[in-house]
Amino acid sequence: MALVFDIETVGEKWEALDETTQHNLSWYLRESSRSEEEFEYEMKELKEGMGLSPLTGSVVAIGVFDTEKEKGAVYFSAPGETIEAHEEGGIKYEAMEEKEMLEKFWQVATVCNEFVSFNGRGFDAPFLAIRSLVHGVRPTKDLLSNRYLSLQRGCAHIDLMDQLTFYGAARFRKSLHLFCRALGIESPKAGGTTGDDVAALYANKKYEDIARYNAGDLFATAALYHRWHDTLR
Numbered sequence: 762m763a764l765v766f767d768i769e770t771v772g773e774k775w776e777a778l779d780e781t782t783q784h785n786l787s788w789y790l791r792e793s794s795r796s797e798e799e800f801e802y803e804m805k806e807l808k809e810g811m812g813l814s815p816l817t818g819s820v821v822a823i824g825v826f827d828t829e830k831e832k833g834a835v836y837f838s839a840p841g842e843t844i845e846a847h848e849e850g851g852i853k854y855e856a857m858e859e860k861e862m863l864e865k866f867w868q869v870a871t872v873c874n875e876f877v878s879f880n881g882r883g884f885d886a887p888f889l890a891i892r893s894l895v896h897g898v899r900p901t902k903d904l905l906s907n908r909y910l911s912l913q914r915g916c917a918h919i920d921l922m923d924q925l926t927f928y929g930a931a932r933f934r935k936s937l938h939l940f941c942r943a944l945g946i947e948s949p950k951a952g953g954t955t956g957d958d959v960a961a962l963y964a965n966k967k968y969e970d971i972a973r974y975n976a977g978d979l980f981a982t983a984a985l986y987h988r989w990h991d992t993l994r
Contacts, residue, residue, distance in 0.1 A: 762829050763919070763986065764873040766866070767978040768885045769822035769837075769956070769971055771963045772811020786817070812960055813884075815891035821963055822971050823862045823889075825869050826852075826979040828877070828986060834869075835975050836862040839968035852976045856968065860896040863889065867901040875917045876904055877986045879937045879978075882920040921985055924993070937981060946984045949977030 775783070787807060794800035812818035819838075826833030832851045839856040846855045857865070866889065870876070878885050886904040893900055904918045908928065926935055941948035954962075954974050962971050 762827055762873060763875040763877050764869070765824075765826040765828060765833070765877045765979050765983045765986065766881065766885065767824045767878065767975055767982060768820050768888060769959045769975050770812040770815075770818045770888060771821050771960045772809075772813070772818040775808040775811065778817075782817075809960070815888045815895070818888075819859050820862060820888065820892050821859075821959070821968075822975040823866050824852075824972075824975040824979045825866065826983050828983050831983075833976070833979055834865075835972045835979075836865050837968055837972040837975070838862070838963075839966075842966065842968060844969065849973075850976070852979070854969070854972050854976075859892065860898060863893050863896060863898045867893070867898065870900075870902045873902070873916065875919065876902070877919045877921065877982060879940075879982050879985070880920065880922045882908060882918065882923060886918065919986070921982065921989060924989055925985075937978065937985070940985055941981050944985065944988055946981055946988070947977075949974060949981050952977070 778786075787804065790800055790803045790807065794803055822835055822837040824833060824835040834853040834855065836855050836857055838859060842856065844854075844856040846853065848854070855865075882905065890900060890905065902916045904916070906915070907913045908920075908923065910917060910919060910924070921940075922935060923929075925931075925940060926933075938948045938950040940946075954970070959971055959974070
């Protein structure tokens with residue numbers, strides 16, 4: 762069994778950070794910017810990118826998908842809302858807090874020996890590890906031990922971005938959407954929602970929209986995995 766996994770994250774509000782933290786994150790921008798316009802642009806990028814770091818962001822959805830059973834689950838954050846667990850299209854949706862999401866993920870991981878992601882080694886896996894550290898949740902599998910698939914021991918983590926760019930040897934632009942488009946796979950971005958929209962959806966309490974977007978990423982990554990497995994592995 763191969764388990765596809767994917768996360769969605771949001772960042773803290775810049776205004777809510779203490780002055781020391783704001784300075785620590787931004788002091789170099791003033792020195793490196795060549796103009797006031799460039800500084801303002803970089804500050805905007807910084808504030809909008811708080812969810813890209815597990816030190817200033819949190820997980821608001823974790824999706825898992827069994828490529829053999831073609832069933833999965835999305836655990837998602839919905840603060841202040843009461844949303845009953847339910848199933849749609851082979852995906853079970855459950856609302857819970859971040860710590861419980863992490864506990865659920867690592868519990869599912871205990872029975873898996875092959876994990877699949879797209880850029881999971883560069884983003885999802887380290888983010889999950891650090892947020893687990895924050896909450897005192899012990900990971901049950903090592904998803905980061907060795908980048909090269911042939912050298913991995915214990916469980917395997919197949920990062921499709923690594924595999925399909927041959928560990929960075931291919932220099933073309935790459936994204937899940939672009940690979941899906943080229944291979945005729947339905948992209949979760951085709952509906953107009955991207956990862957950049959998650960923060961706004963979360964702020965507007967569109968929690969289930971985030972969960973369904975995450976499920977779309979799972980389906981697309983699973984389809985891409987099958988194509989890679991059958992052709993290039």
